[in-house]
Amino acid sequence: xxxxxxxxxxxxxxxxxxxxxxxxxxxxxxxxxxxxxxxxxxxxxxxxxxxxxxxxxxxxxxxxxxxxxxxxxxxxxxxxxxxxxxxxxxxxxxxxxxxxxxxxxxxxxxxxxxxxxxxxxxxxxxxxxxxxxxxxxxxxxxxxxxxxxxxxxxxxxxxxxxxxxxxxxxxxxxxxxxxxxxxxxxxxxxxxxxxxxxxxxxxxxxxxxxxxxxxxxxxxxxxxxxxxxxxxxxxxxxxxxxxxxxxxxxxxxxxxxxxxxxxxxxxxxxxxxxxxxxxxxxxxxxxxxxxxxxxxxxxxxxxxxxxxxxxxxxxxxxxxxxxxxxxxxxxxxxxxxxxxxxxxxxxxxxxxxxxxxxxxxxxxxxxxxxxxxxxxxxxxxxxxxxxxxxxxxxxxxxxxxxxxxxxxxxxxxxxxxxxxxxxxxxxxxxxxxxxxxxxxxxxxxxxxxxxxxxxxxxxxxxxxxxxxxxxxxxxxxxxxxxxxxxxx
Amino acid sequence: xxxxxxxxxxxxxxxxxxxxxxxxxxxxxxxxxxxxxxxxxxxxxxxxxxxxxxxxxxxxxxxxxxxxxxxxxxxxxxxxxxxxxxxxxxxxx
Numbered sequence: 408x409x410x411x412x413x414x415x416x417x418x419x420x421x422x423x424x425x426x427x428x429x430x431x432x433x434x435x436x437x438x439x440x441x442x443x444x445x446x447x448x449x450x451x452x453x454x455x456x457x458x459x460x461x462x463x464x465x466x467x468x469x470x471x472x473x474x475x476x477x478x479x480x481x482x483x484x485x486x487x488x489x490x491x492x493x494x495x496x497x498x499x500x501x502x503x504x505x506x507x508x509x510x511x512x513x514x515x516x517x518x519x520x521x522x523x524x525x526x527x528x529x530x531x532x533x534x535x536x537x538x539x540x541x542x543x544x545x546x547x548x549x550x551x552x553x554x555x556x557x558x559x560x561x562x563x564x565x566x567x568x569x570x571x572x573x574x575x576x577x578x579x580x581x582x583x584x585x586x587x588x589x590x591x592x593x594x595x596x597x598x599x600x601x602x603x604x605x606x607x608x609x610x611x612x613x614x615x616x617x618x619x620x621x622x623x624x625x626x627x628x629x630x631x632x633x634x635x636x637x638x639x640x641x642x643x644x645x646x647x648x649x650x651x652x653x654x655x656x657x658x659x660x661x662x663x664x665x666x667x668x669x670x671x672x673x674x675x676x677x678x679x680x681x682x683x684x685x686x687x688x689x690x691x692x693x694x695x696x697x698x699x700x701x702x703x704x705x706x707x708x709x710x711x712x713x714x715x716x717x718x719x720x721x722x723x724x725x726x727x728x729x730x731x732x733x734x735x736x737x738x739x740x741x742x743x744x745x746x747x748x749x750x751x752x753x754x755x756x757x758x759x760x761x762x763x764x765x766x767x768x769x770x771x772x773x774x775x776x777x778x779x780x781x782x783x784x785x786x787x788x789x790x791x792x793x794x795x796x797x798x799x800x801x802x803x804x805x806x807x808x809x810x811x812x813x814x815x816x817x818x819x820x821x822x823x824x825x826x827x828x829x830x831x832x833x834x835x836x837x838x839x840x841x842x843x844x845x846x847x848x849x850x851x852x853x854x855x856x857x858x859x860x861x862x863x864x865x866x867x868x869x870x871x872x873x874x875x876x877x878x879x880x881x882x883x884x885x886x887x888x889x890x891x892x893x894x895x
Numbered sequence: 896x897x898x899x900x901x902x903x904x905x906x907x908x909x910x911x912x913x914x915x916x917x918x919x920x921x922x923x924x925x926x927x928x929x930x931x932x933x934x935x936x937x938x939x940x941x942x943x944x945x946x947x948x949x950x951x952x953x954x955x956x957x958x959x960x961x962x963x964x965x966x967x968x969x970x971x972x973x974x975x976x977x978x979x980x981x982x983x984x985x986x987x988x
Binding site: 508509510511512603604605618644647648649650651710712713715716717719720727731734735736737738739741745746747748749750751752753754756757760765766768769770772773776783785786787788789790791792793795827828831842843844845869 | 897901902905906908909910911912913917921924925927928929931932933934935936938940943944945946947948949950952954955957963966969970972973974975976982984985986987988
């Protein structure tokens with residue numbers, strides 16, 4: 408069956424553009440029309456930048472007509488999570504406090520994509536300040552899962568995941584602090600990669616938890632992921648935590664041969680409480696890996712159970728400090744008629760932040776407050792060391808680890824909003840990777856009986872993105888899951 | 896266990912104004928989350944070093960010179976209130 412244009416992958420559409428089967432302007436107009444129609448149901452975009460998009464598309468078409476040789480991403484309609492600063496374009500972080508914020512500069516990762524000639528369609532919905540696992544904490548709208556409109560798309564990069572899955576753009580950038588790229592990718596049936604901490608610049612990305620945040624591609628397949636990673640990876644003098652190490656051509660890692668490849672299965676990730684359909688899908692995926700020639704062995708990450716409590720001390724602590732800057736003085740929401748400066752701070756923040764953000768600021772302020780620092784923050788940083796060492800030991804024996812991405816399928820809207828702890832536990836398999844600073848990817852590996860996508864997580868050693876891409880590509884080429892599209 | 900007056904104190908430190916209903920809700924929820932993170936005390940970490948960043952990067956230095964000259968105007972332009980090259984705020988006390 409011939410696939411509709413909007414459901415093609417980024418590399419397929421890139422070929423059509425290069426062969427002049429379609430112009431970028433024509434393509435951009437088609438996708439914009441699709442957004443106007445279909446996004447009424449999905450609600451993935453906060454801002455659509457039609458003028459910016461058409462102008463960029465026309466420019467690329469002109470350059471192509473002039474015979475210029477162009478990068479793979481040139482002319483491809485793309486979108487960004489609304490956490491990336493874009494000069495002159497509204498950037499809200501899905502918060503009331505930034506609802507009118509037009510940044511004076513552009514994030515490095517976004518700029519690198521613009522330099523490659525992407526056509527920016529707009530900015531995508533997310534949990535407010537990336538705090539959440541369902542995109543329900545957005546101040547603006549609730550994004551629906553394209554596979555079932557009564558369900559959440561995951562979060563916090565839920566708008567990004569839904570837009571890619573529904574064919575409302577050919578790729579996006581997300582951010583991942585505890586699973587915010589990988590979990591929504593799993594729940595919407597797409598590929599999402601969180602690179603190693605330091606691989607991609609965080610400059611111009613609105614900060615949540617600075618020692619955990621990382622930028623990454625969200626795409627329809629593994630080749631698309633490698634192409635986008637090629638464009639955004641690398642050292643940035645404007646981010647003091649970005650790592651100065653050469654960037655390989657990640658498409659060179661896309662091989663189907665897995666001889667002498669060792670895959671570890673951490674026994675702590677196959678636990679009671681995971682949906683049986685997800686468990687079965689993972690077992691089948693491991694069988695595929697054996698057939699491809701990989702050696703599959705059990706490993707142990709003994710401190711896995713401590714990751715969620717460690718994260719829910721460290722991330723709120725860093726967030727409470729990062730979000731202190733929203734005080735109504737220099738930019739963002741300012742309360743009307745405060746009596747004095749203190750009232751200005753208190754009222755602007757209380758009016759501007761939503762419930763989940765306030766909850767995390769409160770938690771973070773408490774664990775950092777006098778008398779509790781050692782008991783909570785320092786303790787959690789020490790446990791973080793133990794979690795990191797677990798991974799280091801495992802990677803002495805194996806090339807990548809395979810786990811489920813999420814313990815459950817996409818849940819219904821409203822199902823977990825009343826119980827924050829239940830929401831936090833949906834990140835149980837992804838949080839560890841951020842604490843250890845490692846690269847992790849989610850890719851489609853099955854479908855539930857109710858037609859909801861299932862994701863498999865691949866975890867690699869530090870700066871071992873190529874091994875993840877190799878294992879992902881080999882699996883993808885041997886299966887059909889990545890070709891499934893929601894019917895919208 | 897933390898009580899409501901502690902939560903009130905934290906709110907003040909965090910510069911948040913909370914309603915009575917919020918105070919009660921957050922007291923319950925913070926207690927439930929703090930109860931959950933107690934789990935970390937099962938581990939003896941007395942001889943373990945703390946991890947602040949997963950990837951150790953030495954502090955990079957750059958030449959001490961201005962690189963973005965035009966940013967001041969742009970930044971002032973998006974501020975809620977400014978005068979000349981200053982942000983304006985209500986009286987401090």
